[in-house]
Amino acid sequence: MFILKPHSGVPIYRQLAEQIRRMAASGQLAPATELPSIRELALKHAINPMTVSKVYNLLESEGVLERNRGKPMTVAARPHSQSPLSKRLDELEPHLENLILAGRQLELDADELVDALRSKWENKDD
Amino acid sequence: MFILKPHSGVPIYRQLAEQIRRMAASGQLAPATELPSIRELALKHAINPMTVSKVYNLLESEGVLERNRGKPMTVAARPHSQSPLSKRLDELEPHLENLILAGRQLELDADELVDALRSKWENKDD
Amino acid sequence: MFILKPHSGVPIYRQLAEQIRRMAASGQLAPATELPSIRELALKHAINPMTVSKVYNLLESEGVLERNRGKPMTVAARPHSQSPLSKRLDELEPHLENLILAGRQLELDADELVDALRSKWENKDD
Amino acid sequence: MFILKPHSGVPIYRQLAEQIRRMAASGQLAPATELPSIRELALKHAINPMTVSKVYNLLESEGVLERNRGKPMTVAARPHSQSPLSKRLDELEPHLENLILAGRQLELDADELVDALRSKWENKDD
DNA sequence: GTGGTCTAGACCACA
DNA sequence: GTGGTCTAGACCACA
Numbered sequence: 336m337f338i339l340k341p342h343s344g345v346p347i348y349r350q351l352a353e354q355i356r357r358m359a360a361s362g363q364l365a366p367a368t369e370l371p372s373i374r375e376l377a378l379k380h381a382i383n384p385m386t387v388s389k390v391y392n393l394l395e396s397e398g399v400l401e402r403n404r405g406k407p408m409t410v411a412a413r414p415h416s417q418s419p420l421s422k423r424l425d426e427l428e429p430h431l432e433n434l435i436l437a438g439r440q441l442e443l444d445a446d447e448l449v450d451a452l453r454s455k456w457e458n459k460d461d
Numbered sequence: 462m463f464i465l466k467p468h469s470g471v472p473i474y475r476q477l478a479e480q481i482r483r484m485a486a487s488g489q490l491a492p493a494t495e496l497p498s499i500r501e502l503a504l505k506h507a508i509n510p511m512t513v514s515k516v517y518n519l520l521e522s523e524g525v526l527e528r529n530r531g532k533p534m535t536v537a538a539r540p541h542s543q544s545p546l547s548k549r550l551d552e553l554e555p556h557l558e559n560l561i562l563a564g565r566q567l568e569l570d571a572d573e574l575v576d577a578l579r580s581k582w583e584n585k586d587d
Numbered sequence: 588m589f590i591l592k593p594h595s596g597v598p599i600y601r602q603l604a605e606q607i608r609r610m611a612a613s614g615q616l617a618p619a620t621e622l623p624s625i626r627e628l629a630l631k632h633a634i635n636p637m638t639v640s641k642v643y644n645l646l647e648s649e650g651v652l653e654r655n656r657g658k659p660m661t662v663a664a665r666p667h668s669q670s671p672l673s674k675r676l677d678e679l680e681p682h683l684e685n686l687i688l689a690g691r692q693l694e695l696d697a698d699e700l701v702d703a704l705r706s707k708w709e710n711k712d713d
Numbered sequence: 714m715f716i717l718k719p720h721s722g723v724p725i726y727r728q729l730a731e732q733i734r735r736m737a738a739s740g741q742l743a744p745a746t747e748l749p750s751i752r753e754l755a756l757k758h759a760i761n762p763m764t765v766s767k768v769y770n771l772l773e774s775e776g777v778l779e780r781n782r783g784k785p786m787t788v789a790a791r792p793h794s795q796s797p798l799s800k801r802l803d804e805l806e807p808h809l810e811n812l813i814l815a816g817r818q819l820e821l822d823a824d825e826l827v828d829a830l831r832s833k834w835e836n837k838d839d
Numbered sequence: 840g841t842g843g844t845c846t847a848g849a850c851c852a853c854a
Numbered sequence: 855g856t857g858g859t860c861t862a863g864a865c866c867a868c869a
Contacts, residue, residue: 361568405869423567434556441549442487455557613820657854675819686808693801694739
């Protein structure tokens with residue numbers, strides 16, 4: 336369900352939080368959708384339940400998720416479902432920055448970057 | 462000189478190492494170029510000298526940099542200067558992956574992603 | 588330094604967070620004061636470092652404490668030092684409510700409650 | 714009938730048990746008074762019947778309540794009705810301690826605490 | 840079944 | 855030395 340890179344340097348809990356945040360922003364995780372239980376998610380990604388718990392806590396404090404005592408967490412209703420394009424592009428910013436910084440330091444130009452992006456996108460389901 | 466994001470979750474030493482590696486790969490840091498001293502680099506980016514030292518050690522062990530007793534470290538000569546395009550694109554991979562994953566979870570399509578990239582690129586010197 | 592009641596039903600991390608919050612509000616913990624390290628506080632109260640870490644995280648996210656990489660956490664500067672009386676009384680609210688609810692259910696009147704409070708206060712250093 | 718604070722950190726079953734205990738101690742719930750059924754109480758406070766059931770069991774084991782097969786639970790007769798003042802003040806202890814600890818950490822003196830208590834008491838029916 | 844709290848302890852990044 | 859992250863696993867409150 337989520338893609339975690341344990342050795343990327345980015346803490347697992349941050350990777351997971353970011354992905355859930357984005358899928359809530361896009362509506363891919365619609366409001367009121369139930370999230371997997373802590374144990375389920377932990378098992379599926381072979382990570383510790385406390386790590387998942389930390390993510391759920393974080394996202395609840397941000398208002399992205401809602402806590403339901405004794406029942407699964409759900410995606411919060413209000414401002415998080417299907418954000419407008421502009422809002423979703425904000426979430427993209429840091430990754431654009433990283434890519435562009437990398438591109439410049441590798442002395443690539445805009446077209447080379449775009450070509451690389453398009454070609455990677457085509458093969459994204461490999 | 463380098464762009465460090467202390468709160469990104471990625472350790473500073475990794476950010477710094479990656480940037481030097483890329484600038485060496487592109488030839489932007491040409492072979493034999495002298496690097497700033499540990500103290501200088503640490504001061505300029507308000508980071509700890511030990512962090513810089515760790516980066517220099519790492520890059521020396523990778524063969525990217527060369528140590529010169531009593532003199533500044535330099536960019537190593539051989540296989541790291543001006544890598545062919547294909548080699549440099551390899552360095553881009555993880556960032557492409559991150560961007561595409563983000564894009565998909567935000568329900569953007571390839572064109573929207575490319576547009577965002579081009580527009581960010583235009584303003585990259587803001 | 589702090590008073591923790593492990594069997595009160597209130598989670599330790601909440602008790603600790605509340606006490607630090609109050610001492611920052613009163614100026615008893617002045618701005619820029621260094622807090623004990625996680626390990627030190629954990630040892631002194633015989634609790635787990637992770638529990639203390641959770642408290643420090645919580646208070647940082649509230650803006651009560653500040654993080655200093657590699658150095659002790661400090662009390663944040665701005666609006667937390669020496670709150671005006673009215674602000675500090677807010678922090679008292681839940682405890683007043685609890686006491687009054689208890690008093691009413693025990694069929695005590697205001698004077699009996701005040702007497703009990705004054706007499707407990709006198710002996711507070713027992 | 715009872716006042717429950719779900720987010721106070723104190724388990725609901727503890728809050729409920731404490732309140733019934735106090736109202737029995739004061740005679741506000743006189744001996745032989747019938748308590749609401751589990752379902753009724755659960756519905757009124759929007760809590761789970763199992764939580765109420767647990768409280769009733771607990772208080773029965775303490776001798777505060779009595780079970781009557783097929784009929785509502787009742788307040789037990791003996792030592793729990795109209796405790797002498799001194800006994801009831803004992804029940805107050807932990808709340809006095811909490812209030813005084815809070816007061817001291819907020820750098821309030823006895824008079825400020827008493828004033829706050831009296832003023833909150835006046836408005837207790839808001 | 841769900842999440843919440845806590846412990847014990849490892850290893851890492853950074854000063 | 856400092857805090858950050860993660861694991862493995864226990865026990866509890868609540869549905």
